[in-house]
Amino acid sequence: MDIQNDEKGAKILPLSYGLSLLKQLLPVPTHIFKSDCHYYEKFDNNEYDDWNVFKTDFDFRCRIVQKIKESRLTIISDEKPVVYGGVACADELILVIGPISITEIDQSFCKLYALKHNAVNVAPFNCTVQKLASILLLIHSSITGEYIYLSDFINDTALSEDIIENTNRQFARIFSEQSLNTRTHNPSQFEESIKNAITTGNVEGLKQALNSIYASMRGTLSRNSLRSAKNLAIVDITIATRAAIDAGLSVEEMYTISDGFIMEVEDCKYEADAAALAQACALRCTQKVAKYLSERKARSTSLPVDRACQYIDHHINEKFDLTSMSNKLKISSSYLSKLFRQEKNISIGDYIRRRKIEIAKMLLRTTDRSLGEIAMLLSFNSQSHFGRVFLKETGMTPAAYKNSNAIRDSFL
Incomplete structure (x- = not known):
């Protein structure tokens, strides 16, 4: 030539x-x-x-x-x-x-x-x-x-359909409140750029961060290269889902996503697969935050109401106390209740019950937890109380809902 x-x-x-x-x-x-x-x-x-x-x-x-x-x-x-x-x-x-x-x-x-x-x-x-x-x-x-982008190309070729399918299957049996505390000594700028992209819902910013020079400057978390890749992926998944929680997403939902990805990482046989799963998790979290922020902007709610909704999502598995929340948000309970009803067209109590039922529906679809466990996890007075509230909100019993929505994942 x-x-x-x-x-x-x-x-x-x-x-x-x-x-x-x-x-x-x-x-x-x-x-x-x-x-x-x-x-x-x-x-x-x-x-x-x-x-x-x-x-x-x-x-x-x-x-x-x-x-x-x-x-x-x-x-x-x-x-x-x-x-x-x-x-x-x-x-x-x-x-x-x-x-x-x-x-x-x-x-x-x-x-x-x-x-x-x-x-x-x-x-x-x-x-x-x-x-x-x-x-x-x-x-x-x-x-x-x-x-x-190098990461896009590797994800398209290394993250095979069977890995995605296996990840989805994990949600049929995984729900845990456990949170990982171990962090690797990543370059701080690399980690911060990823967290900033996720918390702002910036997909393009995330891709740029994942393709920066810092992406190759990772620590070694095991003498075994595959184990090290898995550990790094677990750290990255934890960082991504926590960033999404900080942006206002549901704690329970993000923990479920985190656990599903982590369980699939543990089954990886190749380093590239573990890295691809971590990047897929970061992308998924960023997309969910972008959607959440877009919907919140469209609602045009005030800052106190936004903060109240975030507080409720972060404490959805606890008995609700309006006074404690108002004190935490530094606003009077009566004014918050009035403002909440004006902007949401619903009382705070009804909103909390609705959010609990949304979480319960997710658990019924994607886990094997019993009705009693879900009722206890979401702080209902009893299983029968949970059943009555669920029936009122959805028009069907929890058992009927579970049977009609068996293992229907929507995360990827």
């Missing part, structure tokens, strides 16, 4: 030049194919290469090339922990990087992998998903001029 000029007269360097630099940075296995799935001659060494799965398994090569042609930029993880990266280049050429091992693999797996593709047993090159994704994005951006 000779040096060419683009339509503006600028020099377009040959692909071979870029690949020669790539080999100096990280000696990953690279392949260039034509649109018919055959090797591009200038990049083929004309040897059989009995270790090269793309030469020993032509059908497999065609499947990989076709997937890259369809997506233009992707990481293919059908054979995890062995993955392949691909970029559709100019002149209908397809660049494939791989096979790459994203974690340490034993000899038995290597043998099975080689046998599957009729190749000689050779351990695949090892590097992280982040490094592979960075290489692909550099190549893709140089070709198209398109700017893609």
